Amino acid sequence: MRSVLTIFWNSREHRVRALWRLSGQLVLLVVLILPLQIGVGLLTVILYVAREGIGSGQLADPQQGALGPQLLQQFLVESPVLLALSSLGSLAAIYASVWLAGRFLDRRPFTEFGLHLSQDWWIDFGFGLFLGGLLMVVVFLVELMAGWITVGGILVTRHPDRSFLGAILWSLLIFVTVGFYEELFSRGYQLQNMAEGMNGRSLGPRGALVAATLLSSAVFGLLHVFNPHASFASTFNIFLVGAILLATGRLLTGELAIPIGVHITWNFFQGNVFGFPVSGGDFRSATFISIEQGGPDL
Numbered sequence: 001m002r003s004v005l006t007i008f009w010n011s012r013e014h015r016v017r018a019l020w021r022l023s024g025q026l027v028l029l030v031v032l033i034l035p036l037q038i039g040v041g042l043l044t045v046i047l048y049v050a051r052e053g054i055g056s057g058q059l060a061d062p063q064q065g066a067l068g069p070q071l072l073q074q075f076l077v078e079s080p081v082l083l084a085l086s087s088l089g090s091l092a093a094i095y096a097s098v099w100l101a102g103r104f105l106d107r108r109p110f111t112e113f114g115l116h117l118s119q120d121w122w123i124d125f126g127f128g129l130f131l132g133g134l135l136m137v138v139v140f141l142v143e144l145m146a147g148w149i150t151v152g153g154i155l156v157t158r159h160p161d162r163s164f165l166g167a168i169l170w171s172l173l174i175f176v177t178v179g180f181y182e183e184l185f186s187r188g189y190q191l192q193n194m195a196e197g198m199n200g201r202s203l204g205p206r207g208a209l210v211a212a213t214l215l216s217s218a219v220f221g222l223l224h225v226f227n228p229h230a231s232f233a234s235t236f237n238i239f240l241v242g243a244i245l246l247a248t249g250r251l252l253t254g255e256l257a258i259p260i261g262v263h264i265t266w267n268f269f270q271g272n273v274f275g276f277p278v279s280g281g282d283f284r285s286a287t288f289i290s291i292e293q294g295g296p297d298l
Contacts, residue, residue, distance in 0.1 A: 017105075018197025025101035025189055032096050036089035044082055048075045078158070080170030080285050087177040094181040098189045106193075113188040114256030121257045128249060128261020135245075135262075136269035140276075148295030156275075156290040167286035171272045174283070179264035182220075186242060187250045187259050191216040209251060217242030229280040238279075 076082050099110050111117070143149045157164050195212035199205050221239035224230060249258025271278040275287040 018193045021105045028097035033093035040086045087174045091177040091181040124257035125261045128258040129265045132262035132265030133269045140274045150292045153290040157286040175267040183260045186220045213247045227280040
């Protein structure tokens with residue numbers, strides 16, 4: 001394993017240009033992701049109109065509410081194929097933006113953002129998968145023993161006409177893509193460039209790592225502020241998850257293997273194994289265990 005301090009590019013020029021690199025990658029991301037997500041949005045509208053049999057009169061009359069944003073969002077969430085397309089579009093846009101920024105702004109290979117896919121990398125990735133699942137098992141067992149949840153069934157699908165295995169595989173694909181692109185963006189490109197930018201006389205390498213971890217985790221939390229049912233508490237908790245749980249693997253190894261693995265199974269076990277909401281949303285097209293939640297509001 002590499003020392004975490006090897007994620008730095010120690011030249012002064014690289015430190016000074018960190019803000020421009022971060023800004024450039026964001027611009028590239030917006031340029032790449034907008035057409036992809038607009039395409040998914042148009043496809044969602046087309047499929048929704050076709051399914052509901054909405055006529056031109058309803059579309060022209062805003063009072064009808066035929067294409068309200070909540071209805072479209074619900075339709076998107078209930079369609080694993082559309083969700084998968086949206087996730088794959090985000091994955092392609094983020095990976096392309098980081099590759100382009102790394103190639104033309106950072107002047108370093110793509111692998112330097114925590115993706116040295118060696119044998120050790122895959123071993124750490126497996127450990128991350130195990131850890132994310134284990135942590136959610138602990139959460140489930142604590143709530144179960146406290147009497148805060150009731151198990152209602154096993155191998156449950158929201159739509160009985162759909163295959164359980166198919167729904168689970170679509171959900172797994174979605175969470176795999178989310179784990180890869182969110183970690184590359186937050187713990188990969190952002191954390192590394194923020195740390196390099198703050199690595200100066202006042203902070204030094206270790207202080208810059210701490211500051212960059214906190215700052216990139218704050219951005220990570222704010223990116224979830226528009227999730228369903230988001231609150232200050234949920235946003236702060238996501239900040240803590242980013243700063244403590246997800247960033248630790250990156251800081252200890254210099255790689256993204258552990259945080260990507262944790263991110264994938266944390267979400268998958270949360271939503272599709274134990275039936276909890278994920279990031280405030282209901283993505284439970286199929287669950288191994290169906291539950292009803294209770295307990296204190298806190």
